Amino acid sequence: MFKRKTITVLVTAFIVISNIQTIYGLEKGIIKQCDYLNIRSGPSTSYKVVSKTYTNNTVEILGKSGSWYKIKTSGNIEGWVSSKYIGSYKETTEEVKGEALITANSSINKIIDIANTKIGKPYKWGSTGPNSFDCSGFTSYIYQNGAGINLPRTSVAQSKVGSKISRNQLKSGDLVFFNTSGKGISHVGMYIGNSKFIHASTSKGVRIDSLNSSYYKSRFVSASRIIK
Incomplete structure (x- = not known):
């Protein structure tokens, strides 16, 4: 009886240890x-x-x-x-x-993580967070708090920093710019992969949208890479 109990305990311990090694490995x-x-x-x-x-x-x-x-x-x-x-x-x-x-890159991951925590926050013109944002206020906030990078305040100014890239070169963390006013760049968001970007929408607050949607696809202007 004692031997059987000892064997059972040893087998259980082996299974647990093996599982831990798999996890921490x-x-x-x-x-x-x-x-x-x-x-x-x-x-x-x-x-x-x-x-x-x-x-x-x-x-x-x-x-x-x-x-x-x-x-x-x-x-x-x-x-x-x-x-x-x-x-x-x-x-x-x-x-x-x-x-x-x-x-x-840990900085980009952190920027994306911070951006995700703000999903659902309302849009407010001129606001830079932490509880409401306009579009460039949002990108400024997440880059500052995620990577210590100070972006210019407006979407137009932000479009002039970093390295210009084409749409088919987009990678997570890149800034994407749109003409939503008919007068040139007026909106900015951050690309997060799979043709998705996160931004402070004027009508719906911080949310994730697709670059392939008819609205944003027709209004896409340019993209910039801030962190290489």
Whole structure:
């Protein structure tokens, strides 16, 4: 009886230790291709969404429960995500060199994380946050708080800094500019991958939209890379 109990305890301990080695052996993961990945307060879809993360963002792996990982983003947001959307950081960056070399940058990840926490905040002309924004106030806020970079105050002025890039060269963290007034550049947002950008919409506040939507596709003017 004693031997059987001892063997059971040893087997259990081995399984637990093996699982921990798997978790901590990963250390860092990278988000696989998706529109976005919900970060939840617990390890199932029944728990509330506390934030979002996006393709090629890097995360720390803190633990595991079933098919869910507990993660920590570069913006120090902790929560649970489905493990099927987490890839090996080393392997994935080798496979997607162009995109991952930019989005793996901790500054860009932090800018995106901060931007996500502001989704739903209202638009207010002339406001630079933290509880309301106009479009250039929003990009100024997230770059300052995410990377310590001071952008010019207006969308027109922001379009003149950084390196000019074409639309097909866009990578996460790039600024995208639009002509929504019919008089030249009048709106700015930040590209986050998968043809999506986050911005302070005049009518709907901070939100994520698609560059491929008929409205923004026809009004796209230019893009700039601030962090190389």
